[in-house]
Amino acid sequence: MSELFDMPSDLQHSYLGLVMLHLREALLPVLFGLLVALPLAQLCVRLRWLYPPVLWITTVLYAIPSLAFFVILIDYTGQSELTVMIPLGVYSLVVLVPAIVDAVRSVPQETLAAATAMGFGPVRRYVQVQLPIAAPAIIAGLRVASVSSISLVSVGMLIGNQGALGNLLNSGMIYNQERLIWLSVVGTAVLAILVDAALIGVRILLTPWMPRGTRKNTPTLTAKAAAR
Amino acid sequence: MIRIDSVTKRYPDGTVAVDRLSLEIPDRSITVLVGPSGCGKTTTLRMINRMVEPTEGTITLDGVDIMKQPVNTLRRSMGYVIQNAGLFQHRTIIDNIATVPRMLGWGKDKARARAGELMERVGLDSALAKRYPYQLSGGQQQRVGVARALAADPPVLLMDEPFSAVDPIVRKGLQDELLRIQEELGKTIVFVTHDIDEAVKLGTMVAVMRTGGHLAQFAPPAELLTDPADAFVEDFLGADRGIRRLSFFPSAGLELLTAPIVAVDATAEQIAARATGDAPYLLVTDLDGKPLGWAEPGELTAGEIRQDQLLACGRPFVAGKESLRAALDCAVLSPTGWAVAVDGEGRAAGVVSQQTIGEAIRGAHAERRADGKTDGKKDSRDSKGSKKDGTTEKAAR
CATH class of the missing domain: 3.40.50.300 (P-loop containing nucleotide triphosphate hydrolases)
Incomplete structure (x- = not known):
């Protein structure tokens, strides 16, 4: 059984080590993307004119192939994990910014008016009302960003073996070992599914206030409809 | 304020x-x-x-x-x-x-x-x-x-x-x-x-x-x-x-007729005595005094009054508690043109015609006009007056 997970020594990692590396390389950029996207999205909500150009820029950045990114970055960050993670973080913005903007905007007007009328200042209103109500849609955005990031990490193999499970795929092809290819492909898919499931779990924990059976990506609308 | x-x-x-x-x-x-x-x-x-x-x-x-x-x-x-x-x-x-x-x-x-x-x-x-x-x-x-x-x-x-x-x-x-x-x-x-x-x-x-x-x-x-x-x-x-x-306008001042009301077990004499001619119909009530419906005096045979023979009396109004609007509404909806007034327990307190309600309305209007001369009316004139001056419209209360 243990032979099944034996790794070629040039990978310098056990299978579990590769999985953990893959997770780190995929999820740290998404976390970074979230930290950038939250204030950026809030700016876009406050200043409406800012949203279209921000959307345009994130889309253009997403259109840049990762190889091109690597070529530029390699002069600065070398053949490191960082060179893989920076493009992934940038890519996550194309999903996260619109998800957060739409989520925050979809908080019902009367809820916001009621909060203002009760004496909530802008910061308190954002943290205590808008963000919690937007949380399910933000998590929906995180799910897409995480899964896409997990699949994209493999490309890192092209720059000095920074592709984690992607490197395994490469080794499988070089050594002509089908076992390694399966371990890489199935491992990546299972990882994506598990992360997705974990995020669903987080959302369920965070939103006991959502109507059961209608937990969808547009929670505020369905919640409102059900409440009527 | x-x-x-x-x-x-x-x-x-x-x-x-x-x-x-x-x-x-x-x-x-x-x-x-x-x-x-x-x-x-x-x-x-x-x-x-x-x-x-x-x-x-x-x-x-x-x-x-x-x-x-x-x-x-x-x-x-x-x-x-x-x-x-x-x-x-x-x-x-x-x-x-x-x-x-x-x-x-x-x-x-x-x-x-x-x-x-x-x-x-x-x-x-x-x-x-x-x-x-x-x-x-x-x-x-x-x-x-x-x-x-x-x-x-x-x-x-x-x-x-x-x-x-x-x-x-x-x-x-x-x-x-x-x-x-x-x-x-x-x-x-x-x-x-x-x-x-x-x-x-x-x-x-x-x-x-x-x-x-x-x-x-x-x-x-x-x-x-x-x-x-x-x-x-x-x-x-x-x-x-x-x-x-x-x-x-309260219905308290309405003059209710109690004569044209008979209970469902009324005798021939009682029916004859109640048919005084003040109203063209008699209101039949159950033994508890609750209204059942209307009938012309000639249609009623003592001891054989059945509810399905009666004209429905519709929704009654609560005498004194509800307004003239409710009383008028009852009279307009009633097939006989007469409204039934009940007390708080739903027992018939009297009947009243559209004509009587109409007189009560005219009386109430006249009273309001007399009152208006002293207080309320003056206020509304003030507010109209200031509007004509082109200044802001001030409410006088």
Whole structure:
């Protein structure tokens, strides 16, 4: 059984080590993307004119192939994990910014008016009302960003073996070992599914206030409809 | 007292939402702002808690300019109820209600205890405390909205079309509940609606506004119905304002006939004695005295009166308690043209014809006119007078 997970020594990692590396390389950029996207999205909500150009820029950045990114970055960050993670973080913005903007905007007007009328200042209103109500849609955005990031990490193999499970795929092809290819492909898919499931779990924990059976990506609308 | 003094709200694009509005909102009573959409009623309401800031003019609360107070302190001293309730969907009912007390620094237990009290006050089952808003009906959510606004016991309550998104039966319940709560608490309530019936029902004073943010008339509802200031107000009140105005006349003075009433077990002599000719029909009651229906005296055979032979008597009115409007409505709907009056227990108290009700209405009008000479009428003249001068329309109360 243990032979099944034996790794070629040039990978310098056990299978579990590769999985953990893959997770780190995929999820740290998404976390970074979230930290950038939250204030950026809030700016876009406050200043409406800012949203279209921000959307345009994130889309253009997403259109840049990762190889091109690597070529530029390699002069600065070398053949490191960082060179893989920076493009992934940038890519996550194309999903996260619109998800957060739409989520925050979809908080019902009367809820916001009621909060203002009760004496909530802008910061308190954002943290205590808008963000919690937007949380399910933000998590929906995180799910897409995480899964896409997990699949994209493999490309890192092209720059000095920074592709984690992607490197395994490469080794499988070089050594002509089908076992390694399966371990890489199935491992990546299972990882994506598990992360997705974990995020669903987080959302369920965070939103006991959502109507059961209608937990969808547009929670505020369905919640409102059900409440009527 | 809230005093709005020649307040104008002009938006950067030049739109004038409210135009030199002056109103004195009396303490501890319900003042209704009513008008078609775009008349500036919601803007006016939102200027009171500074969610909209006036371009010109001043608003004072108990003599203090509201612009001179910290905005969030001002808002926390005013309860606010909005259409669709605007509840925090991510918080339980009890935490929704406890929001303002918590912000004011109350401890969690104290705030929740207070919220529990308020749930009871607005007629919510305490079992709902741990539920979330989506689990409540629209009417229940609106009650939570009212409880949340009352939580920190603010002297002022601002209500922005709070009941317009619920169905008519629920709305009537909420209106009655508001009147009951107001009787207990005596808040200064400013209530915005586009529904003139709601305005007339709830308002101690009603301000009718017209498109462009002008005040058309500010008067108690009865005066509004009697003496609309102009064609706009008259039109807004609707074609049946004469009938609706009857709601303000009590039926207590109506002369009820008790002669043409017989019990279902009446003898031939009793039937003959009751058929005095005052009324063309006799009202038959059951043994308890509750009305069963109408019949002509000749159609009744003692001992053989069956309900299916009788003309239905329809809905009766409660003598003395309900208004002349209810009495007239009963008479108009009755197949005989006579209304049946009942006492509090539903037993027949007498019958009355459309003609008698008509005389009572004329009598009541004459009485109002005589009263109007001294007080109310003068006020409305003043308000009309100042309008002609081109100055702001002042309400005299």
